[in-house]
Structures are given as C-alpha cells and as structure tokens.
Amino acid sequence: MESPVARLVRLTSLQPMKFQAQDIPEGKVLSICTCGLSQKFPICDGSHKAARASEQAGMLYVYNDARTQVVEVRPDPAGEGGPANPT
Numbered sequence: 001m002e003s004p005v006a007r008l009v010r011l012t013s014l015q016p017m018k019f020q021a022q023d024i025p026e027g028k029v030l031s032i033c034t035c036g037l038s039q040k041f042p043i044c045d046g047s048h049k050a051a052r053a054s055e056q057a058g059m060l061y062v063y064n065d066a067r068t069q070v071v072e073v074r075p076d077p078a079g080e081g082g083p084a085n086p087t
C-alpha cells in the first residue's frame with residue numbers, strides 16, 4: 001500500500017462551525033475539507049486539487065500560515081513506520 005501524503009497547516013479556530021439542513025441548498029452537496037488547505041475552511045473550495053497534483057506520497061508538506069504555499073518538504077516520519085506524532 002502506498003504511503004499517504006501528509007501536510008502541516010495552521011488552523012486557529014477554537015470552536016466548531018455548525019451546519020443545519022437549511023444551510024445546504026436543496027439538491028446540493030456540502031463538501032467538508034479534509035486536506036486543510038481550503039481558504040473557506042471547513043468547506044472544500046477545491047484547493048485539494050492543486051495539492052493532489054503536486055504532492056507525493058510518503059512526504060510531509062509544511063504550508064505557510066495562509067495555507068497557500070509549501071514552505072518545507074521532508075520525508076514523512078509516520079509514512080515509513082515512524083511515529084504518527086513525532087515530538
């Protein structure tokens with residue numbers, strides 16, 4: 001199995017964002033961002049597409065505070081049997 005891509009992003013919110021059924025237009029789908037790069041976080045804005053095209057499995061990508069640019073790339077220590085949360 002191929003190693004996943006990992007990234008470090010700065011998310012500063014300390015509270016949840018609540019959605020109710022009426023927040024979603026009928027017949028539409030609300031996509032929640034799981035990559036951490038959306039500028040409309042936690043709503044997916046499609047930013048994952050650029051990351052998917054440029055990031056490689058087994059690497060850890062560190063993004064700037066705005067989550068718009070990679071500032072560091074290093075091997076993912078958790079991607080090769082290392083600790084998931086290195087200290």
Ligand code: FES
Pocket residue numbers: 032033034035036037038043044045046047048049
């Ligand atoms: S999953 Fe993060 S922008 Fe789409």
